[in-house]
Amino acid sequence: MTDHAKPEVPAFDWPEFPAGLVWLVGAGPGDPGLLSLLGLHALRQADVVIHDALVNPQILEWRKQGAQAEYAGKRGGRPSADQRDISARLVELAKAGKRVLRLKGGDPFVFGRGGEEVQTLLDADVPVRVTPGVSAGIGGLAYAGIPVTHRLTNQVVTFLTGHDLKNDTTPSIDWQAIARGSPVLVMYMALRHIDRIAARLIEAGRAKEEPVAVVTNATLPNMKVLETTLATCAADVVETGLTAPAIICVGKVVSLRAMTDWLGSSEG
Template sequence: MTDALLEGFPAMEPGCVWLVGAGPGDPGLLTLHAANAIRSADVIVYDALVNAACLDLARDDAVLEYAGKRGGKPSAKQRDISLRLVELAREGKRVLRLKGGDPFVFGRGGEEALTLIDHNVPFRVVPGVTAGIGGLAYAGIPVTHRDVNHSVTFLTGHDSSGIVPDRIDWNSVAKGSPVIVMYMAMRHIATITTRLVEAGRDPLEPVAIVCNATTDQQQVLETTLEQAEEDMAVAGLSPPAIVVVGGVVPMRRTLDWLGRDGKE
């Protein structure tokens, strides 16, 4: 990035926190605001899903603090992370909270922003490319296509306690959304697919599971609702992953642009 390109961009001020989305993995999907923030920050508090290559943009003297949260593994408590941002800001640091995807899409950015407000810490939000859109695009799957769907539902596969969210009206989702995109759903894929079928979805409806989306380790499994759990186990897939259900999945056979380039 040249200085001329960034002329007029907002400056990261001491004592301020920026909540920034790093995108789904490919460093090329960083926004200019995100790249500028990474190279400007005194301290970068980053998530598990942030590609290490994104951190290469940081200043040599920047402090990098890992604050990743991964399901089923020892993780920092969200409250502690939020208060750490407050602490760093009060030390007069330029603080970057770097999160995979978009901070306001299942990224707990809203919780962190509310804590900053409670402690009178100024902040800025920089959206990122969320995996439910960008990750599927790298798999050759559009989340909308006018010949297939005019709506899409994004949901999480587990709540703050780690179980399938009871507050999701699975019957309504199954009946009302032609395409369903699920974050953090692999651990409970059997429960979720069963609920969708019981609510009326076709057991043979196409499903795609995209792991490590937009990175060199990207894997894509095409399956069906009734076979998803078994096929996922046989393939040996592991998180992070995006799961998509619906008629846009077969479009991958034509739109798999990474596969066409021989890169997948």
């Protein structure tokens, strides 16, 4: 992409990006247009961009000429960069006087380990700035035509991760309490354990016929949406061959998609 084809940052009193600072930016769930103007400003100033696996490559093309791009992706079940190594690399580059952009998919502080990285950086006396991004649990579902809240269905929504540090199904989660207390559940990184999660929710009292949506590659042209139920979701995921990255929504808001699927997104 030629430089003149890159989006321009409009005139504004933008914050400075001094040498030695690490700027954490949420790139959103995939669609490049969901990157914020602050994120674009940082991208056009950075000397080095340390990016996650789910950052759209088109966004990386918007970095300034000569800026270095380093991959630091983490994907469940695949060889991935160690989080300690990633944090140490951020410190190393900042101490070398680089303007370091840590570009993360979704939002840095929503199941994105951004908090851990900020802790490490501040402990090392490295200045930090954080710019939030559109989280897949909100933006990805919106592209699928699913509102996470609707006054006719729910006043509560719960966001949770489908696995813990050991890639287990988060044994620390009180499934009984969540099943009783939250009418809508939005689950990140849960596809691998969807069979066990669904079984636990049913055991905790959720209806077997409760609507479930599985959204893969959210906000991208190849997005797929599977509408299913709690009882059949695991088998349907296997039958359709859906793979990560995926966001899963459980609750009556999924049924609203028949009236709110503004994009006409594809079925899995």
